[in-house]
Amino acid sequence: MKKAILFFIVALMIAPVASAIDRMPAEVKPAGVTVVIPRQAIDNAPALEVFTIIHHARPDKPGKPGKGPKGETCYGFISGKAKLIETENVLINPTNSGMTEEDVLNTIQVSASTWDNETSTQIFGDFTKDYTADFDTYADGRNEVSFGNYPQNGVIAVTRIWGYFSGKPNSRYISQFDIMFDTDFAWGDAEIDATLMDLQNIATHELGHTTGLNDTYSDSCKEVTMYGYSAYGETKKRTLETPDISGLQILYGI
Template sequence: MKKRITLALISLVLALILVAPVVVSAADQGKGPPDLERIVFIHSKFQDVKPGGNTSKNPALYSYSRYHWSSPTIPYYYNPSGSPVTNAEQGVTTSFATWNDTASSVYFDYKGITTAYVPGVDVALPDYKNVVGWAKLNDPDTIGLTIIWSNSKTKLVVDVDTVFNLDSWLTWSQTSVSGDPDTAPLLTNTSAYDCDVQGIMTHEAGHWLVLNDLYTNAAAAQTMYGYASDREVKKRSLESGDIAGVLKIYP
C-alpha cells in the first residue's frame, strides 16, 4: 500500500508530479501568510512486512497523527476524467459512506462531480477543494496517493486530494460484493495488478482523517494496513482498529 514519506523524500519519489516545495506560504483568510505543510501518503502494491505478531483485529491497532480538520464535516468532489471504470463514482462515494457509518462525529459530505484538475498533483498550492481523481503516476508500483495540506502552526487540515494511478500495469474495477468483504471472492484475475476502487478509496479516506499506515503482520486485517494485495476487496469494510482510530479523532 502506501508509505507516509518524509518531506525530504518527496522530490525523489514523486519527481514528475510533485514539483513544488513541501512547505510553502499562502494566504490564511485574513490572518496573514502562515506556512503550509504537504504530507503525501503513497499506496503501494503488497510487499513483505515487518514482524509484529499474528494477524489481529485488536481495537488498539491504529496510528493517528496530530493533524486534524477544524470541523468533522468534510466536503469532497469526484473528477471522473480519465477513469477506466464507468461506475467508479459509486465506489468512491460508498467508501466515504463507510466511514460515515461509524459512531464517530465525522461526516464526509459529497458535493458531486467536478471538472477541476486534481489539486496538489499539478499545482504548487492547495485550492481548498477536496478532490478524488485519476492521473498516470511515475511509479507503476504506486496504486494511488493522498496529498494533505495543513497549517503547520495549528495542524489543521485545509485541503486533501486522492489520485488513482492510471498506469497500464494496473487494472481497476468496481464490482458488486455480497456479504462480508473479508471473506468475499477476489476480483477476476487479469494479467495486470487488479485494484478495487472501493477498497482502495476506503483506505485512502482513512488518510483524509490523517490516520497513518500500519506495517506489521498484526495489523494485516485492518483497512489502514499499509499495502494492497492483488485482487483484494477486504479493505471495503472497517475493522476494530480503524473504527477505534476515527473515534479517537472525532468522538
C-alpha cells in the first residue's frame, strides 16, 4: 500500500514536466536546423580575434615620390577584405582631451564623414557622448573613442579592432573597435595652433583602420591618410588621397 502511494506521488511530480516538454516541440532543435544567435552574442564570443594598431610619432619630412617598391599602391588591408558589415554607432568620451566636449564630438564626426563621403555605404552611424567609453582589452560590443595614456612612449593613438580574421577571406569581418588618443600629446586644431596634435588629422587615420585599412609606411606614400606616422601640427591626413579612396572603395563600393 505504501509503495503504491509513493509511486502515485512520484508520477504526479513527473507528469507535469513530461507534458510540458511535449507541449514545447519548438524548443527542441534537431540537427540541421539553423539557430539565429543575436548579433551581441556573436560579438562577445571568446573566439573573436583582435588587432592592436599603434600610431607612432615621427618628425615629418616631405615625401620622396618614386622611392617605394615598384607597383606601390599606398593602401593595404588589415586582414583580407575584412570590413565593418553594418552601420556602426560610436560612443565618445571627451574626458582628458584638453578640448571642449563639443569640439571633440564635432571633430570626430567630421573625420568619420570624410570616409563616408567616398562610398555609398553608410559606414558610421550615430556619435554619442558617453563618459563610460574607454579603451578595452576585451570585446564588449561597443565602439568606443576615448583619451588616455598608452604605456609606451611616442604613441599618438591606438586602435583596436575585433572580428574574425583568420577564416576564409569571404567570411572575415570586423565586428567592433576602440580608439584611444594618447594624453601624452596636446590635442586640438593644428590649423589654429600648429604646436598641437591635430585631432581631425589623427581621428581620420584611426577611423580608416576601423574600416579595415592598414598602415602604409613606404616613403612614396607619405601624403596618404593611412601613412603610419604623424607629428605635431600635421593636418594632411584630414583629407583622403586617391590610394585611401581606392582601398575604401574596394571594401565598401563606390
